[in-house]
Amino acid sequence: MNDFTYYAPTEFVFGRGATDRVGAVLAQRGYARVLLVYGQGSAVRTGTLDRVKASLDAAGIAHEDLAGVRPNPEVNQVRAGIASAVAFGADCILAVGGGSAIDCAKAVAFGVPYEGDVWDFFSKRTSIEACLPVACVLTIPAAGSEGSNSCVISNDELDAKVGVNSDLFRPAVAVMDPELTFTLPAYQTAAGATDMIAHICERYFSGVGAVPVTDNIACGLIRAIMEAAERVHADPRDYDARANLMWAGTLAHNDLAGCGRSLSPAGRAGGWESHALEHAMSALDPQVTHGAGLAVVLPAWMRFVWREDPQRFLSFAADVFGIEAAGADDASVAAAVEAGIDALQDFFARQGMPATMDELGFAPADVDRLAETVAAAKGSVFGAFKKLGPDDVKAIYRSAFAQ
Ligand code: NZQ
Ligand code: ZN
Numbered sequence: 001m002n003d004f005t006y007y008a009p010t011e012f013v014f015g016r017g018a019t020d021r022v023g024a025v026l027a028q029r030g031y032a033r034v035l036l037v038y039g040q041g042s043a044v045r046t047g048t049l050d051r052v053k054a055s056l057d058a059a060g061i062a063h064e065d066l067a068g069v070r071p072n073p074e075v076n077q078v079r080a081g082i083a084s085a086v087a088f089g090a091d092c093i094l095a096v097g098g099g100s101a102i103d104c105a106k107a108v109a110f111g112v113p114y115e116g117d118v119w120d121f122f123s124k125r126t127s128i129e130a131c132l133p134v135a136c137v138l139t140i141p142a143a144g145s146e147g148s149n150s151c152v153i154s155n156d157e158l159d160a161k162v163g164v165n166s167d168l169f170r171p172a173v174a175v176m177d178p179e180l181t182f183t184l185p186a187y188q189t190a191a192g193a194t195d196m197i198a199h200i201c202e203r204y205f206s207g208v209g210a211v212p213v214t215d216n217i218a219c220g221l222i223r224a225i226m227e228a229a230e231r232v233h234a235d236p237r238d239y240d241a242r243a244n245l246m247w248a249g250t251l252a253h254n255d256l257a258g259c260g261r262s263l264s265p266a267g268r269a270g271g272w273e274s275h276a277l278e279h280a281m282s283a284l285d286p287q288v289t290h291g292a293g294l295a296v297v298l299p300a301w302m303r304f305v306w307r308e309d310p311q312r313f314l315s316f317a318a319d320v321f322g323i324e325a326a327g328a329d330d331a332s333v334a335a336a337v338e339a340g341i342d343a344l345q346d347f348f349a350r351q352g353m354p355a356t357m358d359e360l361g362f363a364p365a366d367v368d369r370l371a372e373t374v375a376a377a378k379g380s381v382f383g384a385f386k387k388l389g390p391d392d393v394k395a396i397y398r399s400a401f402a403q
């Protein structure tokens with residue numbers, strides 16, 4: 001087990017009716033002027049926004065809106081949010097939504113105290129040194145941004161989608177009310193479950209050998225996510241399944257599933273290879289849902305890299321799916337590893353996720369552009385489980401087209 005720092009400062013307020021407590025929780029922390037950041041309509045349609053505003057009003061907290069944040073949020077919306085937050089004198093940025101609203105809120109929060117343009121952080125021209133407090137009312141379990149130190153923003157002008165990491169913008173408060181997720185379209189629920197599993201896999205396949213305590217958490221979480229997602233698929237109003245899925249999404253990405261698995265004590269576990277491949281896809285086409293992109297590239301990446309450490313993939317197949325190799329010979333190992341990856345991809349497909357690049361609207365002619373975008377964000381050679389150069393990246397994409 002490698003050395004690690006685990007920092008999870010978020011106050012999680014979880015359960016039925018938690019939405020109506022957000023004002024009281026924020027007031028207790030002394031916040032008095034809140035910029036509300038939300039998406040393209042669901043928070044309004046479902047009545048969640050009204051409930052949040054009523055709760056803020058009851059607690060005497062003033063609020064201003066930043067509406068219309070799109071999925072795969074764009075830097076221009078962040079810039080508009082920074083201007084609003086400054087004009088309003090916000091002392092807290094409160095997202096109502098999922099990863100997109102929360103990431104936009106995070107970027108506004110560290111953009112406010114910075115004199116220059118917020119994209120400087122994403123182009124790595126400068127680093128984050130100050131940040132307003134961030135809070136959220138989570139409406140979709142998926143990205144795990146409610147407990148993570150990540151913020152991912154697109155720049156359409158540059159065809160870029162880039163993440164930054166800092167503990168300064170881990171949310172101070174995350175209100176998690178599973179009943180809010182009853183209204184999620186099945187596709188978004190499935191994409192969310194896929195994203196959670198990918199967050200765990202990025203850490204599980206970090207290139208560090210077995211860490212039993214963390215590996216058991218990781219594989220147990222994946223099994224719990226699959227079970228809950230299957231139950232939600234059958235009954236979208238199954239509270240218990242929704243609640244399990246919601247909490248699993250947080251634990252999948254608040255670093256619990258990576259303790260002891262990173263190469264440097266304060267570093268992140270894993271090379272985040274599948275995420276880099278997917279971010280290039282949703283940068284090129286913002287209509288691509290992050291989790292749906294991962295359903296395609298995660299299995300493709302796995303099939304490309306597993307020979308680097310077959311034992312790790314045998315453990316995954318055994319602990320998640322109960323698949324054992326028939327023997328120690330190469331053919332038996334390959335069969336068990338491939339069966340494990342197939343089982344994961346079958347789960348994604350049963351949930352309605354795509355299996356090929358074609359289904360997401362990409363053509364083989366897009367591969368060079370996607371590889372360039374990956375290289376611009378990650379450098380020309382990157383990866384932890386296996387180093388990937390531009391030709392490897394292209395080969396993974398190509399392998400994910402319908403043959
Ligand atoms: O925009 P609205 O109308 O709110 O609709 C949203 C959106 O279309 C809808 N939705 C959300 N809650 C709903 C609902 N519809 C009905 N009922 C509800 N209760 O769902 C759609 C997706 O929302 P979004 O916030 O985009 O989803 P998600 O949480 O998957 O976030 C995706 C973004 O997070 C980034 C992704 O790259 C992507 O940009 N990620 C952020 C991470 C982080 N900060 O730690 C890590 C991830 O790996 C990921 O990269
Ligand atoms: Zn993700």
